[in-house]
Amino acid sequence: MQELHRTIRLLYSGQSQRARRFRYGLIIFDALTIVYFVATAALPMTPFTIALNTGLGLLIFLDLAARLWISENLRRELTRIYTLADLLVVLSLLLAPLIAENFGFLRVLRGLRLIHAYHLLRDLRRESLFFRRHEDAILAAVNLFVFIFVTTSFVFVLAFNEEASIAGYVDALYFTVATLTTTGFGDITMTTTGGKLLSVFIMVVGVALFVQLARAIFQPSKIKYKCPECGLNRHEPDAIHCKHCGGSLKIETEGDTGT
Structure with missing residues (x-):
């Protein structure tokens, strides 16, 4: 067991070619799962997608369990935001087959996988000189991307029926972007008090993220x-x-x- 623990620790933190390839594989897996959950957020559940989601849930759980096992400070690792997000994502993926209906909150929880992008960025900081040179701009873009799609998931669940499917998700994305840019076309609006407060939150945070991205792009690179x-x-x-x-x-x- 000690040898297995040492092997896993070296894979996650070692400097050998094998360890670097393993971490690049994790980066690719993280990126693909993030894209998958965004792309399938509004698709209906089928036996194939349920099986695929369960398999992804098990893989994410194994990665999470390995990180916790080799962590030098388990309490700190458990309080990291991407660790908590992964726990919720794993639960949403593994519980979905046990629930007769695909409840909207499960889709929102899968959107939290986007938060794992920050763990991916931490790995890239260690592996890529290009990333270290342009870290501020890349991080600002990721902040905006995560905010847009997590917020879109909430808007889709709160304001659209399950039957809306892809068209409804596109409308939710359209509403989110139109609101955070303060364009305000008015063709899709929130009528409830909670919806109006959500719109205010999107506008305030969205403008701040846009300013952060613009500053990171145009300020001298450090x-x-x-x-x-x-x-x-x-x-x-x-x-x-x-x-x-x-x-x-x-x-x-x-x-x-x-x-």
């Missing part, structure tokens, strides 16, 4: 690297000394490729 002397963690990509304390920096770069 790379995240903690200065060993003063702790400053943002520097120019080619910096060799910290602007704050003058300490020596060793930021990983791809080198000069000019001819």
Whole structure:
């Protein structure tokens, strides 16, 4: 058992080629499941999708169980938002076959898989120099993407019937984007008090996320690297000394490729 624990820990945190391939496989799996849950949010349940969802639930559960098993601080790991989201997603996937109807709240819980994108980004920060160079813009785009589709799931469940299917989900997405951009065409509106409060929330948070994305795209690009002397963690990509304390920096770069 100790050998198995050591093997799994090395796969998740080691620097060998095998470990890197394993983590890239996890990144691909995370991305594909996120796309799958977004694409099938409004589709009716069939025996095939129930079986596929159950299989995905088991795989996500195994990944979650492995992370918890090798964690040095189990309490902290259990309180991470993407860990809690994964727990809810696994429950929604494994409980669905036991429930006669595909309740809307189960679809919303599957949308929480988007939160796992932040765990994916943590892996990319460790594996990709390109990501570390453009982390602010990528993270801002992910924040906006997650907000749009999680909110769309709530709007779809609250304002549309199950029979609305894909057309209803597209309308929910249209309403969400029109509201958060404050365009307000008025062809789809919320009439209840809860719906109006949800619209206000979408507008306030959506505008803030758009501003965050624009600032990340147009501000000078900096790379995240903690200065060993003063702790400053943002520097120019080619910096060799910290602007704050003058300490020596060793930021990983791809080198000069000019001819």
